[in-house]
Amino acid sequence: MSQPAFSSSSSTGHALSATQLAAAPPEAILDGLDEEQRLAASTLKGPLCILAGAGTGKTRAITHRIAYGVRAGVYDPHRLLAVTFTARAAAEMRSRLSALGAPGVQARTFHAAALRQLQYFWPVAIGGTMPQILDHKVRLLAEAARRLHVTTDRAALRDLASEIEWAKVSTLTPESYLEVATAEGAGRPAPGGVDHRTFAKLYQSYEDVKLDKHLIDFEDVLLLNVGILEDDERVAAQVRQQYRHFVVDEYQDVSPLQQRMLDLWLGGREEICVVGDAAQTIYSFTGATPDYLLGFKRRHPEANLVKLVRDYRSTPEVVKLANSLLADRTRESVKLTDPAPWPEPLQLISQRERGPVPKLIQHADDDTEAGWIASEIKALQEQGVPLSEVAILYRTNGQSQAFEQSLATAGISYQLRGSERFFSRREVREALAALRTSSLVDDAGDAVSKSVRDILSSHGYSAKAPEATGAVRERWESMAALVALADQLSTEREDFTMRSFISELEERSAAQHAPTVEGVTLASLHSAKGLEWEAVFLAGLSEGLMPITFAKTQKEVDEERRLFYVGITRARKFLFLSSAASRHTGGRGRRTPSRFLRPLRKEMGMEEPGRKIIPSGGPSPNASGRKKKASTCSTCGKVLTNGTEVKRRRCESCPARYDxxxxxxxxxxxxxxxxxxxxxxxxxxxxxxxxxxxxxxxxxxxxxxxxxxxxxxxxxxxxxxxxxxxxxx
Missing domain, CATH: 1.10.150.80 (HRDC domain)
Incomplete structure (x- = not known):
């Protein structure tokens, strides 16, 4: 059974409304799923492992599975817990489940679920007042360092905080950390400029300071919850009675601590469905490991295994490059004398029509690269691609400055992912307050969109974007994002009212699930996980940046390859890959393009660097060695190089062939x-x-x-x- 084509993996095609689904038989929920998605969604009992490649509709498959199980009477919606890794993903899952007629299902992050249980059971299991949760570790770590007379700066404190987080999610105490970090072959670098023994003392001192101040940190929420579940069988029994079925998304990212808590929730039962892709494991530095995903069948011999490989997100051209990148490592691993574990990757098969050939180009310096990207974005905008559907992705946050400057110079609006959160912006908070206190809260249907426009017009919204930049433009973009969300929800949801819109905004605010802002997204590759755009620019693809210079071991380089793979698979249609030979204008050009580009050049029929680098938009030899046929004018036969002329199939000077x-x-x-x-x-x-x-x-x-x-x-x-x-x- 084939799935209707759609541009995004999150799309649902022509889905039935919640009202229509309620009146239809349970099997109607499975309509529109492809063969593998349907198999996953209809396997309701026993352990199930879904290996889902990028863009293959994994969220679609698991939400339909849950909704089908609820409608079929197999699941009690209040006794099923769906767990994921970000508040945004959890909010998206709840929204989809609600649209599918299963609004009572709990969809939470590991930490949110653990915190909820900890707060509930604290009075009974521990007693007294639950400690306050610490927002940031740096301040307490600085005090811990002072107690030990250890000199640190702010950058070192951040590194030390990250190491503590890794130790905790790896279930290591200060004593066991030292043993593991210094074990032969561990390869754990000394954090924050201190040796492992000193760090272990700092770790213990940090724990002491925290205890003195009656505080707990983010990781303690899981640790304490695990402790209660292990020590108090009454609490464990109550949790297991409450939740009978579990679904875990992004299972390749679980840490030993999260797996330990999951095992305690299950209590030996096997009503669990896990979803993941080992090729998208990019958070090993936080303690995440794909071992549990890869070993699921060993832990649960009776488990069903379903592979989702039909990619509905990206064009064949993009998918081919992603597959080539992973296949190159597979070929490479055969040659390594001591290869790091490299599981056979999923071979994605694009379900979309052919699209434009990705562009791969090397520039003289960073400023030239940034300027080229800005000009390409302008061209995309002229073709009708919204700026909100364009992203520039890079390896480190320090790379963003050149792109910010080039976009600002070109008059292109942008947003930095990871900067101030949308719902924390002053203008957004004021807008929400205005919506709550409006006399128009009883409006319904199409009137909601008009009411939102009327209310926000006094807060900087207008039908036409302002020509000004800076704060004025940013305020308008925030208001326009709220208006666009109102338009979207009023179209998608029946009985949509102003009250339900305000309720949606409050829920999104709590989950930090921001609406789309009209502007190019600038983001690090790590922060782009789980997102997608029509056009993606992967910039700075030079050795030392991709892979990053401190990736020394094979295992670390493999993670960099997976990170690059995640970047490629964020693109739906347009993909641009670029690097710069020098950091500064007029530099010596000592940088070399990333080693990961070699298999991509080969796939695209391009020459190796050192000889002439041919951008993919121009003619290049194909696999057969023949020149790729250039686009020519249908009237005079002249070779076309301008994008608009190529689309029209004629040069500007030739007469029009249309009516x-x-x-x-x-x-x-x-x-x-x-x-x-x-x-x-x-x-x-x-x-x-x-x-x-x-x-x-x-x-x-x-x-x-x-x-x-x-x-x-x-x-x-x-x-x-x-x-x-x-x-x-």
């Missing part, structure tokens, strides 16, 4: 439609796309999808209105 009267009618329709949606006209379709429509006069979905500039997403969003105008004409 000019039809083109003008299409432009007039687009202008009216854009005003109705309150978006720029080019966001709907560019002039080049309208020209092709006027030339080909497509009448079916298949024909429309062959028009450059119309993908599945735009067809779903604007297709009905476009067909109406074409039929009228």
């Amino acid at each position: 000019e009267a039809l083109f003008e009618k299409l432009r007039a329709w687009r202008s009216d439609y854009a005003k109705e949606l309150e978006v720029p006209a080019f966001v709907i379709f560019t002039d080049a796309t309208l020209e092709v429509i006027a030339e080909r006069r497509p009448t079916s979905d298949e024909a429309l999808l062959k028009v450059p500039g119309i993908g599945e997403r735009k067809l779903e969003k604007h297709g009905d209105r476009l067909r109406e105008i074409l039929n009228e004409i």
Whole structure:
């Protein structure tokens, strides 16, 4: 059974509403799933392991599994706990479950679930007042260092805090840490500029300071909860009575401490479903390990195993590069005399139509690279790609400055992921307060979107974006994100009211589940996990940055390869890979492109660096050794190099081949439609796309999808209105 094509792995195609699902038989929930997703969703009992590659719809599969189990009477929604790793992912899961008719299911992070249990059982199991949770370790660590007369700076304190976190999630005490860190072959670097023995003393001193001040830290929440479950059988029995079934997302990221708590929750039972992909393990430095995912079948011999390999997110061109990157390590591991463990990766199969060839290019210096990226983003914007669908990803946060400067110079708005949280912004807090106190809270249906616009107009919102930059533009983008969310929810949800919108915002605020802000996303590769964009720029792909210079062992380099793989698989359609030979303009150009680019160049038919580097947008030899056929003008035969000319299939100077009267009618329709949606006209379709429509006069979905500039997403969003105008004409 094939799954309807859609542009994002999080899409659900033409899904039934919650009301329709409630009236339909339980099996209706499985409609629209592909064969493997359906197998996973319909396997309701016993241990289940789902190996899900990037973009294969794992969240779709597990939410449909839960909803189907609830509708079929196998699961009590109040006795099933779904666990994931971020508040955003948990909020997304709850939202999907609610839409599927299973609103009572608990979807939480490991820490949120543990904290809830700890707060509930503390009075009975421990007694007294529960300690306050410490937000940051640095201040207490500084005091612990002073007690031991150890000199540290702020950077060293951050490293020491990270090492404490790793030790705790690895279930190591100050005493056992020293034994493990100094064991032969451990390879654990000394943290924060101190030796392992001194760190163990600092670790113990930190614990003493914390105890004196009646505080606990983030990791203590799990440790204390584990302790209660292990020591008090009455508490453990009550938790096991409450939760009979478990689902764990991103299982490749569990730590020994989280697995220990999961085992205590289960109490020997096997009603558990885990989902993960070992190729996306990128948090080993925090204690995460894929060992539990890879060893699930050994721990649960009766477990069912389902592999999801159909990629609905990325084009074949992007998927091919991702597969090549992992396959290169697989080939390499055969040659290594002492290879690090490297499980056979999932071979993804793209379900999307072909897209543009990724671009791979080396620049002279960082500023040139940043300027090129800004110009490419401008070109994408002209093609109708929203800025919110563009991301620049890099290995370290220190790399963002050059990109910030180039985007600002080009007048392109952007947002730094990992900076101030959306719901913590002053203008957003003021907007939420205005919405709560408005006299329009009883509005429902389409009136909600209008009411939100009216209320936020006094807080910086307008239908047209301001030309100003800085604080004015940032305020407008925040308000526009709230308006866009209101539009989206009013379309998706039945009986949508202003009260339900405010409730949604409050829930998102608690979970820090921010709406989309119109601007290019700048983010580190680690912070991009779990996200996706139409266009992704992977920048700074030089040795020393990718892999990072401190990745010395094979195991550490392997993690860098997986991190790069995660970056590639964030892209849906457009992928750009770039590096710079020098940091500064006029530098000696000593940097070399990342070793991870070699298999990608080979896949793309490009020459190795040292000879001429050919950007993928230009002609390059293919696997057969022949030159790739260039795009030419359909009138004069001239080779086309401009993106707009390629889309039109003619050069600017040649006469148009389309029906000019039809083109003008299409432009007039687009202008009216854009005003109705309150978006720029080019966001709907560019002039080049309208020209092709006027030339080909497509009448079916298949024909429309062959028009450059119309993908599945735009067809779903604007297709009905476009067909109406074409039929009228």
